[in-house]
Amino acid sequence: xxxxxxxxxxxxxxxxxxxxxxxxxxxxxxxxxxxxxxxxxxxxxxxxxxxxxxxxxxxxxxxxxxxxxxxxxxxxxxxxxxxxxxxxxxxxxxxxxxxxxxxxxxxxxxxxxxxxxxxxxxxxxxxxxxxxxxxxxxxxxxxxxxxxxxxxxxxxxxxxxxxxxxxxxxxxxxxxxxxxxxxxxxxxxxxxxxxxxxxxxxxxxxxxxxxxxxxxxxxxxxxxxxxxxxxxxxxxxxxxxxxxxxxxxxxxxxxxxxxx
Numbered sequence: 001x002x003x004x005x006x007x008x009x010x011x012x013x014x015x016x017x018x019x020x021x022x023x024x025x026x027x028x029x030x031x032x033x034x035x036x037x038x039x040x041x042x043x044x045x046x047x048x049x050x051x052x053x054x055x056x057x058x059x060x061x062x063x064x065x066x067x068x069x070x071x072x073x074x075x076x077x078x079x080x081x082x083x084x085x086x087x088x089x090x091x092x093x094x095x096x097x098x099x100x101x102x103x104x105x106x107x108x109x110x111x112x113x114x115x116x117x118x119x120x121x122x123x124x125x126x127x128x129x130x131x132x133x134x135x136x137x138x139x140x141x142x143x144x145x146x147x148x149x150x151x152x153x154x155x156x157x158x159x160x161x162x163x164x165x166x167x168x169x170x171x172x173x174x175x176x177x178x179x180x181x182x183x184x185x186x187x188x189x190x191x192x193x194x195x196x197x198x199x200x201x202x203x204x205x206x207x208x209x210x211x212x213x214x215x216x217x218x219x220x221x222x223x224x225x226x227x228x229x230x231x232x233x234x235x236x237x238x239x240x241x242x243x244x245x246x247x248x249x250x251x252x253x254x255x256x257x258x259x260x
Contacts, residue, residue: 001118002099003046004089006172007034007106008054008079013221022056024106025063026219028228029239032063033219034106035070039240041102042072044114048099050092051106053078087190093181103174109228110216111238112173117210121175124150126208128180128200131173133216140220141169146209155197171216180205214238 011018017026024034038049049072053060057078067074077092089096089103100121102114112131121129130152132144144155145168155170170193183199184190197207215237219225232239 001046002048002050002096002101003038003041004092004096004101004103005034005037005049005051005106006085006088006103007060008052008057008088009107010055011107014219014225017222017225020056021059022053023219025059026107026225028109029232033109034060035064036109036240037104037106038064038067038070038072041104041114042070044118046102047072049074050095050101051076052088052092054082054088082189083187084189084191084195086184086192086196087188090181090184090186090190096178096181098178100175100177103172103176105172105218107220108172108216108218109237110171110173111214112171112212112216113214117173117175117212120210121208124208126175127177127205129175129208129210130197131171131175131210131212132168133171133212133214134167135169135216136167141218144168144170144209150209152197152201152207152209155193168211171212172218173212175210 007022007024009023011023014023014026025032027033028036041049049067051060051064051074053076057076061076064074075092075095077088077095079088079091083091102118117129117131130144132146135141144152146152174192180200183203184196190196200207215231217224217228217231219228231237
């Protein structure tokens with residue numbers, strides 16, 4: 001399996017933090033958000049990554065380079081225009097090849113069990129699995145309903161409160177078989193939720209709901225960025241801080257320097 005990381009957004013809602021760097025490079029505990037995601041997937045054995053860029057691509061390329069520092073291989077794809085979420089992935093089709101792949105955003109923070117998601121996709125013999133989770137406020141996301149067999153029956157992008165029919169939302173994490181890419185037109189603006197998913201449902205292709213429990217946050221604005229730190233420090237998320245814990249000898253007093 002390969003990983004396709006969506007890292008091309010402008011991050012307009014979180015400005016001015018993204019004036020000089022793309023949103024996936026915003027630090028979480030001194031490491032870019034996207035690095036935490038890459039490391040989580042690498043720990044499951046994924047070593048081939050395709051990173052889709054657009055806004056300030058050189059910043060991400062300069063940091064991650066070819067990926068060898070993390071024991072992975074990174075291929076960068078920079079579309080010449082805004083082709084939407086699915087349209088951008090279509091641009092990477094030649095690098096994806098005949099393998100199934102996970103699509104994940106470079107600007108989210110989660111502690112989902114990805115292995116469980118992969119295993120469910122395989123067990124259901126799914127062509128496309130959409131990872132779902134429950135949230136308190138579903139207004140900013142795509143709301144989804146699935147039947148008892150796990151087949152998605154209905155979804156609505158960014159509903160109003162009067163339209164909300166579920167608190168279960170689309171996390172933007174997908175497991176996809178390569179033949180699904182053939183349904184995405186070349187060089188057209190094409191979105192997963194608005195265009196591809198309805199098309200597949202009309203074609204009789206089941207979209208499978210993969211429910212995930214755990215922490216998930218789309219870092220879309222300064223408030224959500226701040227909340228991530230609060231959640232990490234309060235232990236709300238299982239998070240690898242990195243580095244080494246330092247234990248001072250008993251009786252050693254640590255104090256701030258007196259600058260007079």
